[in-house]
Amino acid sequence: MTREAVISVQNLMKTFGSFHAVNDISFEVYRGEIFGFLGANGAGKTTAMKMLTGLWKPTSGQATVAGHDVFTQAEKVKRSIGYMSQRFSLYADLSVKENIELFGGIYGLSTRHIREKRTELLSRLELTSSENELISALPLGWKQKLAFSVAMLHDPQIVFLDEPTGGVDPITRRQFWDLIYEAADMGKTIFVTTHYMDEAEYCDRISMMVSGKITALGTPDDLKRQFEAKDMDEVFIKVARHTQPIAQ
Amino acid sequence: MKRFAAFVTKEFYHILRDKRTLVILIGMPTVMIMLFGFAITNELKEARVAFLDHSNDPQTLAIQEKILASPYFSLSGQISTPAEIEDIFRDGQTKLVVIFENDFGQRLEKDGRANIQLIADATDPNTASTVVNYAQAIILDYARDLPPQQSPPLISVLSQMRYNPELNGVYYFVPGLIAILLMLVSAMMTSISIAREKETGTMEVLLASPMKPAQIILAKVVPYVLLSFLDAMLILTLGKFVFGVPILGSLALLLGVTLLFILLALSLGILISTVSPNQQTALLLSLMGLMLPTILLSGFIFPIENMPWPLQVISNVIPARWFIIVVKSIMLKGSGFFLLWKEILIMFGFILFFIAVSVRKFKIRLE
């Protein structure tokens, strides 16, 4: 099976002063896969993701997302991706319906298209009865599911999720991952960062970041075999321990 | 105590790390006192005057010359018809038109009297009445020197300008400037800084820590106390050495009162932050409810005696009013504590009241 790379990254760096937040990483992400980006807090996951979404300019290296160069074509990149940030960022003082309409409008969807999407999305999330409620009144799990759906509103090829399940209960997390699978089945590429190791098992492939570098990359089974570990937790601990001397 | 010190240090870092704010904290008092000292004044200087003179005789020319020789007037131009008056006023540059009647000199010599008409642009009534007053005085002064010489005036008036012999405007503004800046730094900055912790949720984290709420608030305000005090000193120093504003009374009393007012402003800031759910509300409340009234109703710029009585009543609840009175008296009149204890007591009263209300509000919120 020939796989088409929709994200390809070579020697990407982001430096703040003398600190290398992202230090020379290279990898490829293929169409339709769920790519997990794992690492402890501060390992550089979010920085890497902000560069790929065109929010931050990389210091050096090369990266293309959906065929567009992130250095020179950041705005074109933005057209082909969806993004859900770590900080929950729908408008808390707008209602569910108003948020959907706003982001639909920003991505240039027609009014009829927005209406269709809205009806479909709300019924899928079972939120139809709450469409006039303010976002601030929703429970966190619902907010996150909604934010994910809004990020998908304009049918992007690639969706970036930055720690999407932070702070929610296991059941809601499971439901959230069902949404991710659904999207992947429709051919979307999912790029997700997390520090929950059990979530890593849900991904097609994962990369582990420690201190700005990618120290392991492969399918969950590959990694378990490679590090002779029984689960991802153990893989991560071994990876982290292995690289610690380098970090210092 | 150690925890408290650590917390104060954290607040200091917050402020010191923010270079832009710091520059303004130091730059603002400097710029303001320079502006008030050099630029902002109600004293008339070189008001532009135009003449409508069909006589053109030695007398009218002498009067013109005398008017223009004074520091208050400068020439705008000569006009030839009354219709031009409106045109020359239109752009707002010319403040006064002096019209000599025809055959001015002849009439003066033949009839012993001649007429001059002064027309002022009264869009700005203050300037207009001052301009007319000064022009009148100059003309009457000229008339007095006309032959036959008048006897010396019946009554000579000896005026003494006490506390400020040179009528220096800065004297009046320095105490008010201190009040405004302390309000800005102490009340406004603290209220917004506390509201920010509420808005971003860090306040709850702090409240969950073993520190008492009072300690948290105290730690937040300590750096602002120091900064405010620094600003007050800066103004006093600049006032004294650049503009020669004296400090006749006791420096210790002056600093003590300043500290008292800083506490007052802080308690007000805390009160605002307890009633505001977010920074924007805190900001608008401090701005509209605090800064503007302080500037306008405290006697800083506008004399309280001129205000209609409802505003005079309101000005009693503007804390800065009392502070300004005390500072002016200490600095410029050298008054001691015994003349000022009433005002100082009122300031104490404000502090107690604001703290009591804040504590009450705070408790309600926690329950």
Place this chain on the structure above:
Amino acid sequence: MRVILFLIRKEFLQIFRNKSILPLILVMPVIQLFILSYAADFEIRNVRIFWMDDDQSTSSRMLLQKIQASDYFQLVDQSFSPQAADIALEQRKTDLVIHIPSEFENNLFREGHSDIQLTADAIDGTKAGLGTYYANLLIQDFSRDWLAKYGSAIHVQAAATQSIVPTYSFWYNQHLNYKTFMVPGILVMLVTMIGAFISAMNIVREKEMGTIEQLNVTPIRKYQFIAGKLIPLWILGLFIFTIGLMVAKLAFHVPIIGSLFLIYGFTAIYLIMILGLGMLISTFTNTQQQAMFISWFFLVIFILMSGLFTPIENMPPWAQNLTLINPIRYFIEVIRLVMLKGAIFYDVQTQFVVIGLYAILINALAILNYRKTV
């Protein structure tokens, strides 16, 4: 264009949903306009007099009566004791002490000359200067009366000298109504402050909340973003200005002699400029506290140097030149010229050009300085 409409709708929804801000924006300006207009009064009335009469003669009482009859003066106390006078000055109970020496009347009759001593509390230099000036005028007036009455007794004649009679008239504001002058200026100040603060805080708030990141990752254009912020606030600004103008007209009877169209035309451009200034500040600040502080700093200087409270002509030349770069100065000039003097477009075209250039420059800077990608 459609994107901008969606953003405008969002802003309006947010503004109208914010229950704590809306009343502040709409009601405060009206209250402020009332309070400020009454407070901002430099006119010197009611100079408080402390009367020290060591003579107690017919002549001194004649002067006292004259003082009491005057609108400018208000007698607060009298005493023979210099200490009492000093204390009254120190405790701010009086503005001016008038001291009539003993032998005042006798000296007038015997020598045709006498002295009066004035002592003013000169901390407020303007008030002291004008107070003594008024007192001087009143004493001159008294001299004339006195000579008319007793002049023959001392053989000093009010000789038939040559005299010049200055008469005066005040144009545009016959009764020297100070509010007519101040209200339009205060309206400018309020619109300026609200405009700059609201726009500066608005974007910084999105930064703090993190919502701006969600916008930055969309293909939205920078000008769309700025326009989406600017237009709702612009409409709000015009609305506030209209309320203020109505208060000025209905409550303070400020005349609107010139064209309303001209005033609105200028306000519209000015608002774009001042909102752009707020946006510009918001692009290089990260917290609302910073944004507020920086806006406050510039606004205070701009307002003080705008000619609102003290005439620009009184400033030294360097300061006058500085005011040329102050946008508020131009609005204050225009609103006074048009409302009070009926200036036409020709008279204020310079101001239009300057503010227009400012609006373009500042908004261009704001758009350039706004970074979607950092």
